[in-house]
Amino acid sequence: MKIKIKCFSQVKYALGEDVLDMELDSGTTTSQLEKLIREKANGKLDGVSLRIALNQKYVPDEFELQEGDEVVFIPPVQGG
Amino acid sequence: MIIVEIVNGPIKFFRSDDNRQQDGAELIFNGRVRATEHGKNITALEYEQYEGMAETELTQLAEETVGKFPIHDLFCKHRIGKINVGETSLHVVIWSKHRKEGLEAMTWFITELKKRVPIWKWAIMEDGRKIPSECSHE
Numbered sequence: 001m002k003i004k005i006k007c008f009s010q011v012k013y014a015l016g017e018d019v020l021d022m023e024l025d026s027g028t029t030t031s032q033l034e035k036l037i038r039e040k041a042n043g044k045l046d047g048v049s050l051r052i053a054l055n056q057k058y059v060p061d062e063f064e065l066q067e068g069d070e071v072v073f074i075p076p077v078q079g080g
Numbered sequence: 081m082i083i084v085e086i087v088n089g090p091i092k093f094f095r096s097d098d099n100r101q102q103d104g105a106e107l108i109f110n111g112r113v114r115a116t117e118h119g120k121n122i123t124a125l126e127y128e129q130y131e132g133m134a135e136t137e138l139t140q141l142a143e144e145t146v147g148k149f150p151i152h153d154l155f156c157k158h159r160i161g162k163i164n165v166g167e168t169s170l171h172v173v174i175w176s177k178h179r180k181e182g183l184e185a186m187t188w189f190i191t192e193l194k195k196r197v198p199i200w201k202w203a204i205m206e207d208g209r210k211i212p213s214e215c216s217h218e
Contacts, residue, residue, distance in 0.1 A: 009202075013211070079158060080111045080194050
């Protein structure tokens with residue numbers, strides 16, 4: 001299945017990408033995807049807490065992904 | 081009533097209102113860009129948002145604030161894009177019968193904003209480099 005990851009702040013800085021289109025096995029969960037992303041960042045996201053937004057809403061860590069999902073790993077926010 | 085806007089460009093402040101008969105307090109908060117980040121000089125901050133979700137979360141938060149505290153209205157504008165040192169990034173106005181509930185609502189609203197609204201800032205350093213700000217406060 002295909003999913004899209006939008007990258008912001010430290011995630012964008014670590015991966016050097018605004019958007020990642022990924023092909024994943026059916027049944028992949030958000031926590032498994034987070035592990036993949038952290039590996040891809042090669043240590044640059046170590047110590048950075050990430051919340052997960054799925055299709056523009058916060059979700060718990062363990063959530064099964066579906067075809068066409070939009071995922072954002074949200075580092076600590078800094079509005080204001 | 082609430083008004084929430086995310087704007088890309090200088091904030092036009094909400095007008096002070098002399099015609100409110102029931103509001104003894106009109107609280108105005110302007111968050112501005114400091115000249116330093118972690119002790120290093122910067123020329124500006126560049127705010128980025130997760131478009132769509134940021135405005136949704138900010139609107140939900142404003143609605144929660146009006147529901148949680150006995151205030152009448154909350155208006156908020158958050159600026160994104162490049163904001164020079166000294167300029168306003170966040171403008172909030174709350175009207176309430178008395179100051180106490182307005183002040184409490186303002187503090188809670190801004191604290192929660194800094195926990196959940198997906199907006200981030202990049203520091204523009206004096207040498208032109210752009211790096212994610214490490215600055216986050218509750």
